[in-house]
Amino acid sequence: MTSALNDLPAHELVRRLRAGETTASAILESTLTRIRQVDGRRPTTVPSPPEAEDATHIHAFITITEERARRQARAVDDALAAGREVGPLAGVPLAVKDIFCVEGTPSTAGSRILESFVAPYSATPVERLEAAGAVTIGKVNLDEFTFGSSNESSAFQPAPRNPWDLACVPGGSSGASAAAVAAGEAVLSLGTDTAGSIRQPAAFCGVVGLKPTYGRVSRYGLIAFASSLDCPGPVTRDVTDAALMLRVMAGPDRHDATAAAVSVPDYTAGLDQGVRGLRIGLSPDYFRLKYPNPTTGELDEQPIDPEVEAAVRQAAGALAEAGAEIVEGVSMPNTRFGIPAYFVVSRVEAASNLHRYDGVKYGLRFEGPVGDLRELYRKSRARGFGLQPKLRILMGMYVSAEQYEKGYYQRALRVRTLIRRDFETAFDPSGPYRLDCLLTATTPTTAFEMGALYGDSVLMQYADLLTVPADHAGVPGISLPAGLDHRRRPIGLQLLGPDFSEACLLRIGRSFEMATQDAAWRQARPRVLDV
Amino acid sequence: MAEEITPQIFRHLVELAALELDESEADYLRRELNSQLKAIRELEAIEVAAEVPITSHGVPYTEATSPGLRPDQPEPSTHAEAILAQAPERDGRYIVVPDIPHTELG
Numbered sequence: 001m002t003s004a005l006n007d008l009p010a011h012e013l014v015r016r017l018r019a020g021e022t023t024a025s026a027i028l029e030s031t032l033t034r035i036r037q038v039d040g041r042r043p044t045t046v047p048s049p050p051e052a053e054d055a056t057h058i059h060a061f062i063t064i065t066e067e068r069a070r071r072q073a074r075a076v077d078d079a080l081a082a083g084r085e086v087g088p089l090a091g092v093p094l095a096v097k098d099i100f101c102v103e104g105t106p107s108t109a110g111s112r113i114l115e116s117f118v119a120p121y122s123a124t125p126v127e128r129l130e131a132a133g134a135v136t137i138g139k140v141n142l143d144e145f146t147f148g149s150s151n152e153s154s155a156f157q158p159a160p161r162n163p164w165d166l167a168c169v170p171g172g173s174s175g176a177s178a179a180a181v182a183a184g185e186a187v188l189s190l191g192t193d194t195a196g197s198i199r200q201p202a203a204f205c206g207v208v209g210l211k212p213t214y215g216r217v218s219r220y221g222l223i224a225f226a227s228s229l230d231c232p233g234p235v236t237r238d239v240t241d242a243a244l245m246l247r248v249m250a251g252p253d254r255h256d257a258t259a260a261a262v263s264v265p266d267y268t269a270g271l272d273q274g275v276r277g278l279r280i281g282l283s284p285d286y287f288r289l290k291y292p293n294p295t296t297g298e299l300d301e302q303p304i305d306p307e308v309e310a311a312v313r314q315a316a317g318a319l320a321e322a323g324a325e326i327v328e329g330v331s332m333p334n335t336r337f338g339i340p341a342y343f344v345v346s347r348v349e350a351a352s353n354l355h356r357y358d359g360v361k362y363g364l365r366f367e368g369p370v371g372d373l374r375e376l377y378r379k380s381r382a383r384g385f386g387l388q389p390k391l392r393i394l395m396g397m398y399v400s401a402e403q404y405e406k407g408y409y410q411r412a413l414r415v416r417t418l419i420r421r422d423f424e425t426a427f428d429p430s431g432p433y434r435l436d437c438l439l440t441a442t443t444p445t446t447a448f449e450m451g452a453l454y455g456d457s458v459l460m461q462y463a464d465l466l467t468v469p470a471d472h473a474g475v476p477g478i479s480l481p482a483g484l485d486h487r488r489r490p491i492g493l494q495l496l497g498p499d500f501s502e503a504c505l506l507r508i509g510r511s512f513e514m515a516t517q518d519a520a521w522r523q524a525r526p527r528v529l530d531v
Numbered sequence: 532m533a534e535e536i537t538p539q540i541f542r543h544l545v546e547l548a549a550l551e552l553d554e555s556e557a558d559y560l561r562r563e564l565n566s567q568l569k570a571i572r573e574l575e576a577i578e579v580a581a582e583v584p585i586t587s588h589g590v591p592y593t594e595a596t597s598p599g600l601r602p603d604q605p606e607p608s609t610h611a612e613a614i615l616a617q618a619p620e621r622d623g624r625y626i627v628v629p630d631i632p633h634t635e636l637g
Contacts, residue, residue: 120613214590228588252598258588260596290573299570340573351548358549360628362617372630374549382551391560393548395567398536411574413585418577420586457563458570474589499590 001038001529006031006184010092010241011268013187017080017091024076024091028069028135031093034184035061035137038163038528043141043156045112054158056166058183058528060176062098062156063106064138069093072135088244090133095186097177098139099146100232101221102126109223110144110154113357113364113384123221124256125190125232125249132248137186140176145354146197146225147388149463151175152454155386161450162205163526165489168447171201171463177235178205182526188245189235194226195342196442196467198233199479203442203492206481206526208509209235210242211467213500214474215260217246218253226349227258229471239509242478243267246502265503271510276323278436278508280495281330281426282316286440290336291462304444304466311482311491312441318515319439319508330426330433334418338468339461341419344399344412345472351396354389357381391457420473427498436504440466442479442492470496478505480512484521536564 005013005027016022040057042064076091101107101119108114122130130136141160143153150169151160160176162168163183170179174191178201181189191198193211202209210233217232224230234245247267253259287309293300303309320326359365359380366379385393399408426435444465453459470477475496482493493512495505516522536544541561545552552560608614620627 117617120610120617214588215592215596254598254601257598258592259598260590260592261598262596299573334577337574337577340571343567343571344574355549359619360626362614362619365619370629372632373628374632376629377549378551381549385550387556387559390548390550390552390556391563393550394541394544394560395564397544397547398540398564399571408571408574410585411579412571413587414579414583415574415577416586416589417583418579420589455559456566458566461567461570472586472589 001531004030004034004184006034006093006187008187009238010089010187010236010244013092014088014090018086024073024135025070027091028073028093031137031184031186032066035064038183039185041158043154043158045115045155050158057161058163058179058185059158059160060095060140060180060185061138062108062110062141065105065136068105069135069137072130076133076135087131087133089129089188089248092134093137093187094129094134095137095140095177095180095189096126097142097174097189097191099142099192099223100126100190101223102136102139105139107139107223108156110142110156111384111386111389112155113381115364117363121221124218124253126221128249129190129245134188140180140189142176143173143388144386145223145389146173146192146194147350147392148172149196149200149460150454152450153386153388159450162447163528164206165447165487165527167449168489169204169450171204171447173197174209174235175201178202178207178209181205181207181235181237183528187237188241191233191235192222193231193233193471194229194346195471196464198235199442199467199477199492199494200463202235202479204447204490206490207235207237208239208242208481209233209479210246210502211470211477212246212250212502213476215258216262216476216500216502217249218256218259220253220255224353226346227353228349229346239480239506239513240268240271243271243506262500267503267506270503270507273507274323275319275508275511278324278504279327279434280316280319280324280508281327281433281435281438283330283332283335283438283440285332285335286466289444289465291444291465292459304441305446307485308441308443308445308491312439312493315482315493315512316439319512322511322515327433327435330435330438332422332426332469334415334422335469337415338419338472339465341412341415341472342464342468343395343461344408345416347392347396348400348409349396350392351400354393357384359384388457416472419469422469423473423475423496423498437495437497437501437508440494440496442466442494446485446487446489446491466494475499476502476505478509480509483519484524488524488527535568536561
């Protein structure tokens with residue numbers, strides 16, 4: 001498959017568009033062509049036997065809004081032809097994770113219970129991206145209600161696959177977002193991160209994923225999972241695009257009281273300033289942790305995958321060479337409690353948020369005879385929710401029950417304070433480390449094979465081991481491509497910084513890109529494009 | 532592994548969750564709940580001093596970063612009809628539901 005317009009980053013597309021070298025319609029058509037080549041049949045909730053072609057396609061999109069996209073592209077081209085100013089993302093193809101409302105389109109959360117729901121309005125981040133000229137191609141698959149790290153739990157099957165290795169998962173829950181961006185089916189994707197759902201799939205698919213500070217981006221129009229953790233953020237091919245996209249999305253919103261009143265800098269402005277004088281930390285607590293042994297399934301203290309660790313240490317070397325000061329031995333002792341605390345906090349919030357799906361106001365309603373309203377609730381929810389939402393609701397009920405609440409929920413929220421304190425100490429300007437950011441692996445391993453973990457809810461949750469502490473603490477994090485392992489599966493590295501330090505993380509990320517621009521792995525393309 | 536969520540507790544949770552499960556779903560879910568509890572028990576291994584406050588969200592909101600309250604003015608929604616149109620069963624501007632369980636008071 002030859003490279004086409006849709007393989008270029010957004011900043012380059014916008015430059016060409018403004019220079020009159022291409023049109024929004026041409027960019028859109030090249031993207032739609034790629035989707036036809038690599039995406040395969042549309043996932044559906046109707047059970048059907050697997051087809052041979054399923055294993056060779058990505059299956060990212062649940063809905064493609066081709067006509068809507070064509071209208072948006074034409075509007076950009078008309079504006080340019082009339083000599084009017086166009087936005088910073090003019091003509092750039094965008095895939096929206098199907099957990100956001102986009103006016104007039106099905107917004108399913110990957111669940112049967114919302115299969116029939118057509119959003120009456122657009123989420124704030126979507127509205128802002130479209131106002132900046134982005135062209136929404138459609139809605140991409142995810143784990144049901146974002147509950148997973150592999151995309152296998154979606155009610156819409158076949159599940160998305162990893163463009164680098166089609167036997168592997170793309171990660172999750174923004175798995176199809178990362179897969180679509182990696183394969184040129186979209187240039188940008190809007191994802192969400194609650195335990196790592198932007199960064200983990202970005203790492204698995206070799207793209208950039210940014211989880212902003214909690215409150216940096218409005219959650220209005222986002223179908224809620226865990227309201228104290230959910231963060232919308234960009235999935236892109238490079239750091240400059242993440243900066244462009246975040247700048248458009250971020251900032252206060254009168255519809256979301258948790259969107260912080262913090263001004264939005266021009267994230268693209270300081271990108272090339274380098275890392276001289278910045279202090280970047282490495283923590284042993286992110287290299288060796290307690291997590292389920294992939295062979296035995298037992299919780300063991302073990303190092304992360306040696307190839308992943310080597311890539312992180314190599315990145316530290318490259319950043320040191322570029323002028324950063326590397327600080328070793330940063331103590332982050334509560335990292336290992338991130339998952340256990342998350343099992344409690346996120347489940348309580350999920351159970352609460354999922355109580356609104358009742359078969360009455362919208363979404364799936366049981367059509368058969370029922371005795372009373374409670375039976376309608378039970379029958380509608382039983383048919384509408386898949387196993388993972390049911391599991392999360394039940395656990396949320398258990399750990400927040402009056403007799404267990406103090407031992408589980410209250411304790412988990414205190415542990416969350418300890419996790420936050422680890423970060424505060426690391427970034428404290430008068431503390432022992434005085435870091436500008438922490439450098440870690442994004443995930444303990446590269447992408448795993450489909451079916452390897454699915455069904456085991458504990459092993460699956462531990463895929464977020466290195467990403468979830470930042471969600472508990474609310475601090476921003478970015479995952480960057482950092483090489484390929486011996487099976488040519490992408491390796492991701494993660495930068496974590498203090499509250500609202502996205503500009504600094506992006507600058508360090510850009511510096512890493514420049515330091516590695518000639519590396520052989522930078523020229524590699526996802527295997528799905530090798531036909 | 533100690534079984535914390537017995538079939539009896541599980542049935543109560545299913546009722547609270549407003550769900551109905553077939554047998555194989557119930558077996559899977561109860562097994563997974565107990566295996567998650569095993570992971571959650573890691574939390575018992577750490578000292579959490581009584582004075583450690585809870586964190587309900589990571590980033591603190593100060594007066595400067597909290598958005599101010601909006602003026603207390605009614606704003607009619609422009610989406611009312613589109614929202615009502617999502618209801619599976621309606622009668623004009625009412626949403627229709629089956630009998631609501633209730634107790635007759637003597």
